[in-house]
Amino acid sequence: xxxxxxxxxxxxxxxxxxxSALALRTGAVNLGxxxxxxxxxxxxxxxxxxxxxxxxxxxxxxxxxxxxxxxVARHQQRHYGLEVDPDTEVVVTTGCTEGIAGAxxxxxxxxDEVVVLEPYYDSYLAMIQMAGGVRRPVTLRAPDFRLxxxxxxxxxxxxxxxxxxxxxxxxxxxxLTRDELQAVADVAIEHDLVVVTDEVYEHLVFDxxxxxxxxxxxxxxxxxxxLSSVGKSWSFTGWKVGWATGPRELVGAVxxxxxxxxxxxxSPLQPAVAHALDxxxxxxxxxxKSLQERRDLLxxxxxxxxxxxxxxxxxxxxxxDISHLGWADGREFCLALPAVAGVVAIPSQAFYDDEEAGxxxxxxxxxxxxxxxxxxxxxxxxxxxxxx
Ligand code: GLN
Numbered sequence: 496x497x498x499x500x501x502x503x504x505x506x507x508x509x510x511x512x513x514x515s516a517l518a519l520r521t522g523a524v525n526l527g528x529x530x531x532x533x534x535x536x537x538x539x540x541x542x543x544x545x546x547x548x549x550x551x552x553x554x555x556x557x558x559x560x561x562x563x564x565x566x567v568a569r570h571q572q573r574h575y576g577l578e579v580d581p582d583t584e585v586v587v588t589t590g591c592t593e594g595i596a597g598a599x600x601x602x603x604x605x606x607d608e609v610v611v612l613e614p615y616y617d618s619y620l621a622m623i624q625m626a627g628g629v630r631r632p633v634t635l636r637a638p639d640f641r642l643x644x645x646x647x648x649x650x651x652x653x654x655x656x657x658x659x660x661x662x663x664x665x666x667x668x669x670x671l672t673r674d675e676l677q678a679v680a681d682v683a684i685e686h687d688l689v690v691v692t693d694e695v696y697e698h699l700v701f702d703x704x705x706x707x708x709x710x711x712x713x714x715x716x717x718x719x720x721x722l723s724s725v726g727k728s729w730s731f732t733g734w735k736v737g738w739a740t741g742p743r744e745l746v747g748a749v750x751x752x753x754x755x756x757x758x759x760x761x762s763p764l765q766p767a768v769a770h771a772l773d774x775x776x777x778x779x780x781x782x783x784k785s786l787q788e789r790r791d792l793l794x795x796x797x798x799x800x801x802x803x804x805x806x807x808x809x810x811x812x813x814x815x816d817i818s819h820l821g822w823a824d825g826r827e828f829c830l831a832l833p834a835v836a837g838v839v840a841i842p843s844q845a846f847y848d849d850e851e852a853g854x855x856x857x858x859x860x861x862x863x864x865x866x867x868x869x870x871x872x873x874x875x876x877x878x879x880x881x882x883x
Contacts, residue, residue: 559587601748607656614846668807698779796872
């Protein structure tokens with residue numbers, strides 16, 4: 496009996512679940528999967544409880560409850576000056592992951608080419624493949640992980656349908672500059688492409704770096720679907736509430752696919768997320784400030800353990816090169832790491848088509864409590880990380 500379809504068989508299982516299971520099994524410090532170990536604002540949780548007890552327990556409208564769509568529109572206006580019609584230009588999704596799925600299934604036909612930044616978040620690969628699309632990766636190369644505009648231009652062909660962008664970028668921590676984004680915009684306009692941009696780390700940027708939404712560049716609103724969620728910025732990764740914004744036709748395509756995926760997203764959580772956006776607007780900035788300190792703690796601790804990280808400009812993640820330690824690749828290193836040091840990390844090669852570009856890279860999360868990070872790097876510094 497054939498127990499799974501070729502569609503799912505051809506996609507490797509998600510490395511995040513694999514590595515979190517490894518951490519649980521071994522009791523290792525989990526610096527792998529990116530989720531915080533402290534929840535978001537209590538007032539938002541109280542709002543969810545109120546909604547649960549107040550009868551918000553049947554299907555929400557597929558497009559999302561009005562209060563959340565309005566709050567998303569206000570958020571886009573407040574932060575970026577974007578005027579978004581909450582009735583036609585916002586759709587609520589079950590996390591940004593469903594936004595990615597809806598956008599790819601709603602916008603890509605079999606054989607269409609999708610230009611995607613590499614390393615890519617693993618669900619991009621899965622969803623491009625499920626949509627029947629063809630990946631055209633543009634590699635952000637270590638150690639700087641900047642966008643190579645010539646490589647971007649070279650990746651576009653007459654079959655290109657869309658560009659799948661991610662800034663701030665997981666796993667590299669790169670925040671695309673206005674100039675880099677302008678280059679993406681120029682290519683998209685020249686070739687009449689749609690851009691789907693995952694901006695889920697929009698508020699988690701450090702130092703002088705600034706997140707620029709692609710949709711704010713001239714000529715880009717009309718061809719851009721922007722994705723975000725409450726998960727990262729308000730520390731509710733398990734709630735799985737996100738949103739897509741953009742022009743009516745493109746958001747309509749996301750909704751057309753979404754109705755057959757989840758139909759609607761969780762009713763009681765939507766008013767609570769609206770509360771987060773409207774009444775806890777300063778929470779993400781405070782989180783970013785604390786994350787910056789934890790970034791510095793992790794980067795310094797990794798250095799003490801002989802691992803040099805490129806200092807991330809945004810997100811939850813830092814990347815190190817492990818090639819000097821003698822391991823065949825980052826996956827072998829990460830699978831051995833619980834036994835070697837009692838720590839779990841993520842092998843970045845899971846996010847590359849170009850094996851050589853990612854083989855030697857390992858991603859470490861710093862969205863954990865300072866004591867957890869301290870214990871993780873203490874263990875790394877005490878261990879012999881070289882392959883024996
Ligand atoms: N976005 C988080 C990460 O990159 C978690 C992803 C997941 O588990 N699907 O680690």
